[in-house]
Amino acid sequence: xxxxxxxxxxxxxxxxxxxxxxxxxxxxxxxxxxxxxxxxxxxxxxxxxxxxxxxxxxxxxxxxxxxxxxxxxxxxxxxxxxxxxxxxxxxxxxxxxxxxxxxxxxxxxxxxxxxxxxxxxxxxxxxxxxxxxxxxxxxxxxxxxxxxxxxxxxxxxxxxxxxxxxxxxxxxxxxxxxxxxxxxxxxxxxxxxxxxxxxxxxxxxxxxxxxxxxxxxxxxxxxxxxxxxxxxxxxxxxxxxxxxxxxxxxxxxxxxxxxxxxxxxxxxxxxxxxxxxxxxxxxxxxxxxxxxxxxxxxxxxxxxxxxxxxxxxxxxxxxxxxxxxxxxxxxxxxxxxxxxxxxxxxxxxxxxxxxxxxxxxxxxxxxxxxxxxxxxxxxxxxxxxxxxxxxxxxxxxxxxxxxxxxxxxxxxxxxxxxxxxxxxxxxxxxxxxxxxxxxxxxxxxxxxxxxxxxxxxxxxxxxxxxxxxxxxxxxxxxxxxxxxxxxxxxxxxxxxxxxxxxxxxxxxxxxxxxxxxxxxxxxxxxxxxxxxxxxxxxxxxxxxxxxxxx
Numbered sequence: 001x002x003x004x005x006x007x008x009x010x011x012x013x014x015x016x017x018x019x020x021x022x023x024x025x026x027x028x029x030x031x032x033x034x035x036x037x038x039x040x041x042x043x044x045x046x047x048x049x050x051x052x053x054x055x056x057x058x059x060x061x062x063x064x065x066x067x068x069x070x071x072x073x074x075x076x077x078x079x080x081x082x083x084x085x086x087x088x089x090x091x092x093x094x095x096x097x098x099x100x101x102x103x104x105x106x107x108x109x110x111x112x113x114x115x116x117x118x119x120x121x122x123x124x125x126x127x128x129x130x131x132x133x134x135x136x137x138x139x140x141x142x143x144x145x146x147x148x149x150x151x152x153x154x155x156x157x158x159x160x161x162x163x164x165x166x167x168x169x170x171x172x173x174x175x176x177x178x179x180x181x182x183x184x185x186x187x188x189x190x191x192x193x194x195x196x197x198x199x200x201x202x203x204x205x206x207x208x209x210x211x212x213x214x215x216x217x218x219x220x221x222x223x224x225x226x227x228x229x230x231x232x233x234x235x236x237x238x239x240x241x242x243x244x245x246x247x248x249x250x251x252x253x254x255x256x257x258x259x260x261x262x263x264x265x266x267x268x269x270x271x272x273x274x275x276x277x278x279x280x281x282x283x284x285x286x287x288x289x290x291x292x293x294x295x296x297x298x299x300x301x302x303x304x305x306x307x308x309x310x311x312x313x314x315x316x317x318x319x320x321x322x323x324x325x326x327x328x329x330x331x332x333x334x335x336x337x338x339x340x341x342x343x344x345x346x347x348x349x350x351x352x353x354x355x356x357x358x359x360x361x362x363x364x365x366x367x368x369x370x371x372x373x374x375x376x377x378x379x380x381x382x383x384x385x386x387x388x389x390x391x392x393x394x395x396x397x398x399x400x401x402x403x404x405x406x407x408x409x410x411x412x413x414x415x416x417x418x419x420x421x422x423x424x425x426x427x428x429x430x431x432x433x434x435x436x437x438x439x440x441x442x443x444x445x446x447x448x449x450x451x452x453x454x455x456x457x458x459x460x461x462x463x464x465x466x467x468x469x470x471x472x473x474x475x476x477x478x479x480x481x482x483x484x485x486x487x488x489x490x491x492x493x494x495x496x497x498x499x500x501x502x503x504x505x506x507x508x509x510x511x512x513x514x515x516x517x518x519x520x521x522x523x524x525x526x527x528x529x530x531x532x533x534x535x536x537x538x539x540x541x542x543x544x545x546x547x548x549x550x
Contacts, residue, residue: 239294299435366396367432440522440537488512
């Protein structure tokens with residue numbers, strides 16, 4: 001290939017001009033500028049400069065289009081593309097294109113800055129779960145820059161590559177260039193539906209009365225399932241009997257508990273490397289826990305258990321095991337005889353003296369000591385009448401009314417809602433006790449306070465029969481802090497399928513409360529009859545100290 005001297009001189013002078021203007025070209029571009037075909041002298045340096053200027057000022061997409069000439073030339077079509085370029089219009093038209101491209105020139109730093117901004121925006125949109133917007137650069141470049149394909153068509157410049165709908169010739173990418181910043185096409189993500197919050201489940205209504213919420217514990221045990229392996233079979237049977245009210249009443253429960261512990265002691269064997277006083281007390285703990293799970297301990301049961309633990313701790317460790325167990329069993333029998341059996345007899349004899357001929361004795365529910373008192377008065381030949389007031393759900397008064405009627409006493413049976421009429425006929429009121437508090441208040445079966453207050457209103461004396469084993473040093477101002485909540489299902493009448501209480505748990509705004517005891521203030525009590533004599537309610541703490549020290 002030959003090149004004349006004038007052409008070489010023009011090339012070098014124009015190359016110096018390009019360098020001074022700060023433009024850089026690929027070797028292929030320079031080669032095109034000094035093409036070997038005929039008419040090379042007509043290829044002005046300004047045309048080469050204009051092509052380079054347009055390439056450097058275009059966006060990444062447009063650079064791909066402009067650089068398509070190089071890509072295709074590298075594939076073997078260099079001569080064809082050079083011929084098309086040499087046949088373009090003159091120097092003046094190419095200069096105009098160069099001037100337009102220079103006005104829209106974008107540096108590499110600006111492209112890099114825009115790419116970083118788009119990348120940050122895309123990440124923020126991915127975090128928000130929204131659909132990414134279309135790339136900003138093509139829109140901006142389309143709005144700002146002229147259509148190079150149309151300009152080239154007007155000027156007669158041929159651009160290689162397929163034609164796009166916008167009139168711009170699509171060209172191949174240059175993959176090996178490191179001078180140009182190629183922007184990756186943004187992948188459109190499907191629009192993510194906003195996270196739907198889970199539907200809040202309706203809050204289950206509590207069936208516990210808030211005022212007595214502290215009294216609700218574990219449900220009563222009704223089976224022996226889950227009982228500890230150390231629980232004695234006698235204690236297992238006793239717990240179920242208490243839970244089902246087969247054994248009911250403070251005295252009956254206390255006696256049954258002591259007899260069950262007597263069986264436990266008789267079958268007890270001290271483990272090796274242990275002493276009876278230390279190990280037997282811990283052996284009783286699972287027995288007590290099982291009874292509590294069936295039903296809370298009564299005051300008399302608590303006093304009896306504390307007494308038994310003291311007796312066990314007082315056993316001499318050097319005493320043979322059989323002798324120690326025999327002594328403990330005898331102590332239990334003496335406690336039952338002295339503190340309960342004999343005490344009831346003494347109280348019955350003393351209270352029977354208060355019953356006179358023609359009296360109408362009103363009593364509530366069923367108390368074993370009151371029953372003995374009425375039977376003792378009847379044995380003495382005293383003529384009197386009895387009114388038994390009862391209440392749901394236990395109906396304990398039925399058993400008392402039946403027992404007195406079988407012995408020949410005249411008995412009237414009424415429910416508690418008739419107390420206003422029944423108390424008008426009564427001359428004395430005899431009440432049993434679950435416990436007597438240190439402040440002189442009576443803790444007894446629920447409904448007792450109503451009977452005592454109605455009797456006080458009618459000016460009828462109220463007499464309480466209570467053993468000293470039921471006295472406690474605790475103080476009760478009401479029946480809210482300390483009480484026993486029985487299963488609410490007991491309030492449902494058995495066999496009545498028409499009552500609305502059958503589905504009370506499914507009925508909104510319905511709660512059942514089944515309290516076992518209430519508290520009667522001392523001002524409604526005239527006398528407390530004990531084995532130590534008859535005394536006012538204010539003397540209860542004195543008798544309690546005497547009975548404890550003895």
